[in-house]
Amino acid sequence: MAVDRKQLIVDAATKSFSLFGFKATTMDQVAKIANVGKGTIYTFFKNKEELFDEIISSLIIEMKREADEAMDSSLSFHDKVHHGLYRILEFRIKHQLTIKLFQEEKEMGTPAVMEVMVKLEDAILGYLKEKIIIAIEKGEIQECNPEVTAFILLKLYIALIFDWEKKNEPLAKEEIARLLEQYIFKGLSNG
Amino acid sequence: MAVDRKQLIVDAATKSFSLFGFKATTMDQVAKIANVGKGTIYTFFKNKEELFDEIISSLIIEMKREADEAMDSSLSFHDKVHHGLYRILEFRIKHQLTIKLFQEEKEMGTPAVMEVMVKLEDAILGYLKEKIIIAIEKGEIQECNPEVTAFILLKLYIALIFDWEKKNEPLAKEEIARLLEQYIFKGLSNG
DNA sequence: AAATTGACCAAATTACTAATTCGGTCAATT
DNA sequence: AATTGACCGAATTAGTAATTTGGTCAATTT
Numbered sequence: 001m002a003v004d005r006k007q008l009i010v011d012a013a014t015k016s017f018s019l020f021g022f023k024a025t026t027m028d029q030v031a032k033i034a035n036v037g038k039g040t041i042y043t044f045f046k047n048k049e050e051l052f053d054e055i056i057s058s059l060i061i062e063m064k065r066e067a068d069e070a071m072d073s074s075l076s077f078h079d080k081v082h083h084g085l086y087r088i089l090e091f092r093i094k095h096q097l098t099i100k101l102f103q104e105e106k107e108m109g110t111p112a113v114m115e116v117m118v119k120l121e122d123a124i125l126g127y128l129k130e131k132i133i134i135a136i137e138k139g140e141i142q143e144c145n146p147e148v149t150a151f152i153l154l155k156l157y158i159a160l161i162f163d164w165e166k167k168n169e170p171l172a173k174e175e176i177a178r179l180l181e182q183y184i185f186k187g188l189s190n191g
Numbered sequence: 192m193a194v195d196r197k198q199l200i201v202d203a204a205t206k207s208f209s210l211f212g213f214k215a216t217t218m219d220q221v222a223k224i225a226n227v228g229k230g231t232i233y234t235f236f237k238n239k240e241e242l243f244d245e246i247i248s249s250l251i252i253e254m255k256r257e258a259d260e261a262m263d264s265s266l267s268f269h270d271k272v273h274h275g276l277y278r279i280l281e282f283r284i285k286h287q288l289t290i291k292l293f294q295e296e297k298e299m300g301t302p303a304v305m306e307v308m309v310k311l312e313d314a315i316l317g318y319l320k321e322k323i324i325i326a327i328e329k330g331e332i333q334e335c336n337p338e339v340t341a342f343i344l345l346k347l348y349i350a351l352i353f354d355w356e357k358k359n360e361p362l363a364k365e366e367i368a369r370l371l372e373q374y375i376f377k378g379l380s381n382g
Numbered sequence: 383a384a385a386t387t388g389a390c391c392a393a394a395t396t397a398c399t400a401a402t403t404c405g406g407t408c409a410a411t412t
Numbered sequence: 413a414a415t416t417g418a419c420c421g422a423a424t425t426a427g428t429a430a431t432t433t434g435g436t437c438a439a440t441t442t
Contacts, residue, residue, distance in 0.1 A: 005386090027434060037387035039436080048434065144373065148362075151355060152347065152374060159346035168338075182335065183343060187378030196415090218405060228416035230407080239405065 006044045008034040010058075013051050018096035021104040022052055022113050049112050056116045059097065060123045066091050067127065077140040078185045080131070082177045085157045088124060125150045141185075156184070197235045199225040201249075204242050209287035212295040213243060213304050240303050247307045250288065251314045257282050258318065268331040269376045271322070273368045276348045279315060316341045347375070 012034035016025040027048060031038040045051040070087035071080045092098045104113045128150035135141045160176050171179070203225035207216040218239060222229040236242040261278035262271045283289045295304050319341035326332045351367050362370070 026432080028432095031388090038434090039387050040385080042435065043385075147359075148355075148370060149374075152350065152370070155350035155354065156343065156347065159343065159350075163346065164339075164342060171339075179339060179343070183340075183378075184374055185378050187374075187376050217403080219403095222417090229405090230416050231414085233406065234414075 005034075005036055005040060008036060009041050009044060009051070010055060014055050014097060017052065017055065018100055021100050021108075021110070022048075023104065023108060023110045052112060052116065055097075056119065059095075060120060063088055063091055063123070064127055071131075077135045078181055079177070081128075081153060082180055084131070085128070085153065086161075086173060086176070089157060089161050121154075124154060128153060153184070156180070196225075196227055196231055199227060200232050200235060200242070201246060205246050205288060208243065208246065209291055212291050212299075212301070214295065214299060214301045243303060243307065246288075247310065250286075251311060254279055254282055254314070255318055262322075268326045269372055270368075272319075272344060273371055275322070276319070276344065277352075277364060277367070280348060280352050312345075315345060319344060344375070347371070 009030065013025070013030045016030055016033060027038055027041060030051075031041055034041075041051065045054065067084040067088050070083040072083070073080075075083065092102070101113050101117065104110050105117050125147075129146045132141070132144075132146040132149050136143060136146070157176075157180075160171055160179065164171055200221065204216070204221045207220055207224060218229055218232060221242075222232055225232075232242065236245065258275040258279050261274040263274070264271075266274065283293070292304050292308065295301050296308050316338075320337045323332070323335075323337040323340050327334060327337070348367075348371075351362055351370060355362055
């Protein structure tokens with residue numbers, strides 16, 4: 001069987017985007033790494049952005065699979081959320097591509113990258129929202145707006161994992177779980 | 192009594208920073224608006240950044256006064272936090288200077304502006320932390336890390352007021368109060 | 383006939399340089 | 413003693429030439 005040229009291209013582009021970011025990756029370079037002519041890329045993808053988009057879509061699918069894997073169904077809702085979200089954000093830290101894109105978004109504001117990061121966030125929010133709706137139906141948590149709740153949970157997590165580190169010692173995973181439980185799932189109030 | 196030259200300079204600089212931002216404000220312009228010679232500015236301030244810093248310090252003091260004013264001592268802790276934080280963030284939206292600086296930080300990343308924004312955030316966090324420590328002492332809320340708690344409250348507020356609006360209908364003030372109560376002060380969990 | 387290619391093109395980006403502007407100083411002036 | 417604005421080197425910007433880039437397509441290969 002002949003080589004899968006499309007896959008070669010996707011692999012090459014993923015590698016290059018991870019190393020140099022979206023803007024600094026040229027189609028000539030992708031073609032060279034993939035060992036195909038540049039024209040071949042355009043038989044599979046309309047343009048550079050569409051190639052980028054396909055890679056990000058795969059990334060989103062992979063992230064969901066990771067999160068599902070972390071959400072043991074025997075866990076309580078708040079442990080499920082904790083493990084799932086933590087896994088997703090860990091995924092974002094560990095993978096070259098997401099690190100590079102995160103940096104490119106902040107430092108250069110490349111439009112295509114910003115678009116894609118919004119898409120990524122929306123995917124996470126949608127995923128969370130689903131889980132919250134199920135938890136409400138099951139009576140695991142009280143009635144609430146699933147959209148806002150997903151938003152709050154994600155923002156809180158990002159704040160605790162990424163923003164807190166900018167000025168303080170990083171919080172351990174268990175520490176974050178404790179905080180989440182104390183604040184969101186139990187509440188601060190006395191009486 | 193002769194005119195207060197220092198005050199003229201501060202007023203002129205505030206006006207110019209508010210209209211054009213830090214980077215686009217020139218010392219010649221400040222001098223002109225203030226009706227003083229440029230050299231006079233340097234008899235009161237070591238350089239452009241120090242002038243900027245003095246203005247921001249005043250702004251922080253004013254913000255604290257606003258927050259104190261909003262925190263009626265008859266209110267419950269969570270109403271106090273809500274009114275105080277809301278007032279501070281409203282202050283940030285309403286005042287030209289803070290709008291302009293917020294924008295300059297995001298769009299140009301001017302170093303002096305970024306520094307000052309950190310200082311501003313730290314001031315708010317410190318203020319909140321104090322209030323939290325008092326509330327713990329009074330038994331109004333349960334034991335918690337005041338530093339982390341202040342951080343979480345502020346991040347949540349910013350998320351609900353600024354970030355939520357980027358993709359959704361703005362939340363009304365009462366809605367935010369309700370969310371804060373539901374999530375932080377009461378907790379989501381059943382049983 | 384279908385798939386693949388790389389020379390080619392207009393448009394965008396970058397590298398280079400000249401011209402201007404800016405923060406800060408200080409001798410002259412008030 | 414306080415104030416000023418002409419002046420300076422450093423930094424920014426404007427203007428441009430040179431290069432690079434995404435994308436096309438006629439020629440080539442399978």
